[in-house]
Amino acid sequence: MPKIPKNKKKRSRKNMxxxxxxxxxxxxxxxxxxxMFQSTVITYLLALVFFILSLLFxxxxxxxxxxxxxxxxxxxxxxxxxxxxxxxFFMLVAVGNYQxxxxxxxxxxxxxxxxxxxxxxAGSSGWVFFISFLGISLIITYLYFLQGKDLE
Amino acid sequence: xxRKHLLINIxxxxxxxxxxxNVSYISCWESGEMRTSNSGDEPPTIDGSRDNLxxxxxxxxxxxxxxxxxxxxxxxxxxxxxxxxxxxxYQTFEEEEQFSIxxxxxxxxxxxxxxxxxxxxxxxxxxxxxxxxxxxxxxSGDDYIEDNSESSSEGVAAYGPGVKRYYEFxxxxxxxxxxENTNITIGESYAFKVEYKSGDGTExxxxxxxxxxxxxxxxxxxxxxxxxxxxxxxxxxxxxxxFGLLCVFGIMIFRNYSKIxxxxxDVKKYQEES
Numbered sequence: 001m002p003k004i005p006k007n008k009k010k011r012s013r014k015n016m017x018x019x020x021x022x023x024x025x026x027x028x029x030x031x032x033x034x035x036m037f038q039s040t041v042i043t044y045l046l047a048l049v050f051f052i053l054s055l056l057f058x059x060x061x062x063x064x065x066x067x068x069x070x071x072x073x074x075x076x077x078x079x080x081x082x083x084x085x086x087x088x089f090f091m092l093v094a095v096g097n098y099q100x101x102x103x104x105x106x107x108x109x110x111x112x113x114x115x116x117x118x119x120x121x122a123g124s125s126g127w128v129f130f131i132s133f134l135g136i137s138l139i140i141t142y143l144y145f146l147q148g149k150d151l152e
Numbered sequence: 153x154x155r156k157h158l159l160i161n162i163x164x165x166x167x168x169x170x171x172x173x174n175v176s177y178i179s180c181w182e183s184g185e186m187r188t189s190n191s192g193d194e195p196p197t198i199d200g201s202r203d204n205l206x207x208x209x210x211x212x213x214x215x216x217x218x219x220x221x222x223x224x225x226x227x228x229x230x231x232x233x234x235x236x237x238x239x240x241x242y243q244t245f246e247e248e249e250q251f252s253i254x255x256x257x258x259x260x261x262x263x264x265x266x267x268x269x270x271x272x273x274x275x276x277x278x279x280x281x282x283x284x285x286x287x288x289x290x291x292s293g294d295d296y297i298e299d300n301s302e303s304s305s306e307g308v309a310a311y312g313p314g315v316k317r318y319y320e321f322x323x324x325x326x327x328x329x330x331x332e333n334t335n336i337t338i339g340e341s342y343a344f345k346v347e348y349k350s351g352d353g354t355e356x357x358x359x360x361x362x363x364x365x366x367x368x369x370x371x372x373x374x375x376x377x378x379x380x381x382x383x384x385x386x387x388x389x390x391x392x393x394x395f396g397l398l399c400v401f402g403i404m405i406f407r408n409y410s411k412i413x414x415x416x417x418d419v420k421k422y423q424e425e426s
Contacts, residue, residue, distance in 0.1 A: 023422045030415040037412045040405055048398060059388035096407060117394050124387035148179070 033101060040097040047090035051121075053083035055069040058124040080128040085135035092139070111140075158400075165396035223251070225346055227363050256343040256360075293413070 055064045057080045091114055096106045115136065124131035226237040238253060346358040 027419050027422050030419045033415055034412055037405075037408060044402060044405055048402075050395065051391075051398060055388075055391040059391050060384050060417070094405075095401075097399075101408065117397070120390045121394060123390065124383055 017027045021106045029048035036097050036101040040094055040101060043094035043097060045102065047087050047094055050087040050090060054080075054087055054121055057083065058121065058128065060124075077125075077127045077131055080124060081122060081135065084118055084122045084128070084132040085139070088114060088132075088136050089139050091118075092143075161403075162397065163402050165400055166393055169397065194249065217394040223346065223348070225253070225358075225361070227344070236344075250349045252347040252349075256345075257340070258343050291313065 036125050092106070093109070095110050095114065099110070118132065118136055119129065122129045158218055224239040226239070227235065236249065236253065297412045341362050344361045
């Protein structure tokens with residue numbers, strides 16, 4: 001069933017005039033831009049949520065006093081570092097979408113700026129910084145080696 | 153031009169954030185609630201959710217100001233505030249009984265205690281209605297005047313021998329304040345003194361206690377200097393700066409909204425035409 005309209009579409013494209021083709025291209029581009037805008041807004045809002053969590057826990061607006069046990073300490077460090085890692089991830093995606101929407105790509109400048117900001121956010125303690133550093137490194141490695149390879 | 157605009161936006165946002173951070177510290181010397189102990193044994197809570205802040209390991213200083221050990225003064229610094237807790241065990245309950253905490257900006261034992269702050273707790277009991285009041289004063293010129301910041305008092309649940317009463321103050325650390333004398337600065341040392349006046353006129357004054365307002369001194373960080381950074385405050389400031397940058401980025405995103413809407417309209421138009 002789906003093959004028939006596809007062929008029809010192909011045929012109709014062939015039969016289109018130059019002006020009609022340009023119009024169709026414009027529609028496709030407009031739809032793509034709309035999707036990118038939506039994606040940018042969603043990822044930006046997610047980054048904002050994790051930023052607020054990071055603000056609450058790292059700037060100690062909410063005190064995390066679970067106790068002295070190792071498990072409690074690990075939980076506290078995780079609660080402080082995970083929001084920073086996810087903030088970096090969603091912010092990178094948001095910036096990437098935004099740049100793509102404008103017809104550019106994410107350059108080293110934006111990446112370095114985001115890295116510096118994320119590391120500063122994780123500066124409340126040594127362990128939080130270390131875990132955030134590991135998490136962010138993993139994300140960059142994933143994006144560079146796996147996502148980057150897919151593009152090639 | 154665009155870069156210039158962006159730079160101006162960022163500087164403006166950072167300036168606003170800095171201002172907001174400072175404004176939040178302006179309510180310096182805001183005295184917290186005076187709380188009373190229900191059981192008479194456990195120190196009170198700062199609020200319902202932070203009971204464990206008064207644990208011994210958090211307390212910078214805990215000392216008995218008087219030889220009779222009727223009172224204990226506990227002090228610790230947490231986040232942006234200096235918490236002071238005076239624990240008093242009443243053996244008797246005399247009329248016109250008064251406890252005062254004097255705070256001086258001098259960091260020597262020869263402090264005059266007439267330059268900074270005075271917190272007074274006094275018995276304001278009437279027959280059948282035993283209550284205590286407190287005054288929050290700061291030095292202005294030659295006199296102590298009442299602080300404009302809010303202060304509150306709470307009646308004591310039970311009086312009697314062996315019952316402990318707790319007076320708790322939380323004082324905001326301030327970057328700026330309308331009254332210079334009420335400033336308290338991280339890393340600076342202040343002298344504290346506790347004074348007791350009984351109803352019959354007997355007075356007892358503690359030795360001066362020097363407290364450095366800053367992170368708690370532990371075995372690992374015994375040498376806390378004036379320039380040591382409070383990482384929590386650093387993190388807070390960084391977060392607010394990043395928040396400003398996020399706002400700028402948000403504005404940049406939503407400035408494209410009108411373009412997207414016009415694109416949507418264009419698409420509709422094309423679809424209708426075709």
